[in-house]
Amino acid sequence: xxxxxxxxxxxxxxxxxxxxxxxxxxxxxxxxxxxxxxxxxxxxxxxxxxxxxxxxxxxxxxxxxxxxxxxxxxxxxxxxxxxxxxxxxxxxxxxxxxxxxxxxxxxxxxxxxxxxxxxxxxxxxxxxxxxxxxxxxxxxxxxxxxxxxxxxxxxxxxxxxxxxxxxxxxxxxxxxxxxxxxxxxxxxxxxxxxxxxxxxxxxxxxxxxxxxxxxxxxxxxxxxxxxxxxxxxxxxxxxxxxxxxxxxxxxxxxxxxxxxxxxxxxxxxxxxxxxxxxxxxxxxxxxxxxxxxxxxxxxxxxxxxxxxxxxxxxxxxxxxxxxxxxxxxxxxxxxxxxxxxxxxxxxxxxxxxxxxxxxxxxxxxxxxxxxxxxxxxxxxxxxxxxxxxxxxxxxxxxxxxxxxxxxxxxxxxxxxxxxxxxxxxxxxxxxxxxxxx
Ligand SMILES: [Zn+2]
Numbered sequence: 148x149x150x151x152x153x154x155x156x157x158x159x160x161x162x163x164x165x166x167x168x169x170x171x172x173x174x175x176x177x178x179x180x181x182x183x184x185x186x187x188x189x190x191x192x193x194x195x196x197x198x199x200x201x202x203x204x205x206x207x208x209x210x211x212x213x214x215x216x217x218x219x220x221x222x223x224x225x226x227x228x229x230x231x232x233x234x235x236x237x238x239x240x241x242x243x244x245x246x247x248x249x250x251x252x253x254x255x256x257x258x259x260x261x262x263x264x265x266x267x268x269x270x271x272x273x274x275x276x277x278x279x280x281x282x283x284x285x286x287x288x289x290x291x292x293x294x295x296x297x298x299x300x301x302x303x304x305x306x307x308x309x310x311x312x313x314x315x316x317x318x319x320x321x322x323x324x325x326x327x328x329x330x331x332x333x334x335x336x337x338x339x340x341x342x343x344x345x346x347x348x349x350x351x352x353x354x355x356x357x358x359x360x361x362x363x364x365x366x367x368x369x370x371x372x373x374x375x376x377x378x379x380x381x382x383x384x385x386x387x388x389x390x391x392x393x394x395x396x397x398x399x400x401x402x403x404x405x406x407x408x409x410x411x412x413x414x415x416x417x418x419x420x421x422x423x424x425x426x427x428x429x430x431x432x433x434x435x436x437x438x439x440x441x442x443x444x445x446x447x448x449x450x451x452x453x454x455x456x457x458x459x460x461x462x463x464x465x466x467x468x469x470x471x472x473x474x475x476x477x478x479x480x481x482x483x484x485x486x487x488x489x490x491x492x493x494x495x496x497x498x499x500x501x502x503x504x505x506x507x508x509x510x511x512x513x514x515x516x517x518x519x520x521x522x523x524x525x526x527x528x529x530x531x532x533x534x535x536x537x538x539x540x541x542x543x544x545x546x547x548x549x550x551x552x553x554x555x556x557x558x559x560x561x562x563x564x565x566x567x568x569x570x571x572x573x574x575x576x577x578x579x580x581x582x583x584x
Contacts, residue, residue: 151544152416153425154536155204155407157433158183161190166430166529168198173537176202176306178427182211184284185245186238192288197298202306205281209246210345211239211441212253213260213313218441245284246311247276262319265326273311274330281308282336304338310369312343314377314438321356325363332368339370343409345438348379351391361398371405371424377438381414382459382574389414389581397421410436413458413539414578420548431529449520450528452505455486455535456558457572460528463506468567475499484561488538490531505531548582555579 153175156167160183167177177199184191184205195203211219219239222231234240235254243250249269253260265273282304289299310331315321328342342364350356364372379392399406400422408415411426412434419425428434431450451460466485470476475484478495481502485491495501507524510517543551559575562568 150419150424152419152423152540153407154416154540155425155427157206157427157429159429159433161187161194163430164194166533167194169530170533170537171199171201174201175425176204178204178206180206181208181242181245181280181284182236182238185241188284188288189292192285192302193295196285196289196302203303204305204307204309205284207246207277207280207309207311208242209250209277209311210313210343210438212243212246212250214439214441216253216257216259218439245276245280247273249273260313262317262323265323270326270330274327274334277311278308278331278334278336278340281305282338307339307341307370308336309373310340310342312345315344315346315350321359325367328364328367328369332370339405340368341371341373341405341407342367342369343373343375345375346377347438348376348384348388351376351379351388351395357391357395357398361395361402364399365402365404369404371407372399373407373409375409375436375438378435379410380435381412381578382571386577386580389577390584393418393421393581396423400424410434414574414582416539416543417548417551417578417582419543420551420582431525431532449506450525452528453532453535454568455488455539456562457568457575458539459571459574460532461568461571463503465567465571467502469562469565470499472565473561486531486535488531488534490527490534494527494531552579552582555582 154173155176155178156174157178157180158164158167167174171177177195179191179195216235219236220233221236222233224231240254243254249260249264252264286299286302289295289302308331310327312324312327313320315324324342324344328340331342332340334340344360344364346356374392374395376392379388381389396406396418405424406422407424408418408426410428410433412428415423415426452463452466453460454466473484475481476499478497478499478501481495481499482492485502494504505524505527507521508518509521511519542554555575555578559572559579562572562575565572
């Protein structure tokens with residue numbers, strides 16, 4: 148197969164702009180959630196419509212309106228009132244009417260969308276609105292700004308549009324999923340239409356569900372499908388789920404669909420050899436995601452160091468404890484045995500002790516009780532991860548499955564006796580088994 152896997156970066160906030168602008172030429176596209184568009188419309192429009200010259204997608208985020216609505220609420224302090232007031236987040240309040248009446252009513256009645264809300268007329272209206280939103284939202288933002296108005300027509304169209312999608316946990320939701328896909332495809336908006344198959348990862352081994360998906364999606368007329376199996380954690384799930392996922396990708400692509408994993412890591416990328424068109428994830432996280440947990444973690448977690456051999460982020464100390472056994476004593480050893488990317492060459496310069504700069508901690512403010520990772524260290528970890536992901540993508544694009552498996556085998560051999568990381572590298576054997584089968 149000569150198709151290289153596509154790497155589409157998901158932007159979680161404008162704070163990540165630096166990474167995206169710097170590496171944009173090596174990404175195949177960028178995807179931004181409609182909630183981010185609504186929270187920062189001007190900045191997003193100028194980023195996607197002007198600054199970045201790469202294909203973009205807007206994720207309409209319709210699924211959140213079918214989940215527990217607490218997920219899109221937050222508490223706000225209001226002047227003169229003692230108790231904070233709980234309300235929908237502004238971005239979602241703005242988004243709902245953009246997507247259609249069903250969505251606005253959901254917020255008004257404080258009742259999540261359910262399949263019964265979709266009459267035949269509603270189905271058509273929703274698909275049209277959700278697609279129009281993706282096609283025209285940035286354009287509208289430019290038009291409303293005197294300074295940018297004249298550039299409005301030069302904004303490229305999105306590389307593809309998504310049909311409205313929800314978390315599928317019943318037959319009714321599944322039928323609606325197919326109907327939404329079909330109705331959206333029938334609109335023929337210009338850019339290709341993609342549907343999002345969003346369900347719990349345990350559904351991967353539900354044969355009837357998978358058979359219906361494989362048979363049903365190609366008939367809807369969509370160009371491709373983005374898979375989102377909630378909590379499908381490539382590093383943790385049992386082999387049977389990895390195998391089922393691989394088989395699903397194979398079958399969908401054999402049926403003529405482009406297949407993407409909305410939150411995937413190296414395993415998904417390697418499935419390019421059996422038909423995966425591409426993956427997306429964030430700049431330093433997001434290689435797996437729980438659908439029902441809409442809110443992010445309360446505190447910024449430590450960004451760990453991605454160990455290229457193992458394709459996983461690990462604690463600094465665990466990796467460092469292996470240095471002795473692996474005979475890593477100089478920076479040159481480090482480049483040879485851990486990573487020789489441009490970031491690591493800049494960080495690990497004088498001694499292997501420099502490796503600790505990826506984990507640098509400090510007291511963020513004079514009142515901080517606990518140390519946290521410095522932003523410079525987090526930035527090093529993210530850049531090192533992204534640079535490696537780009538290298539991985541090129542490696543997979545330029546090699547056959549046998550070479551990919553061989554590389555995993557070599558790493559397994561090299562690391563198998565390294566006790567500090569052994570518990571975090573068990574996925575390697577599973578990946579190898581599934582990719583080889
Ligand atoms: Zn590196």
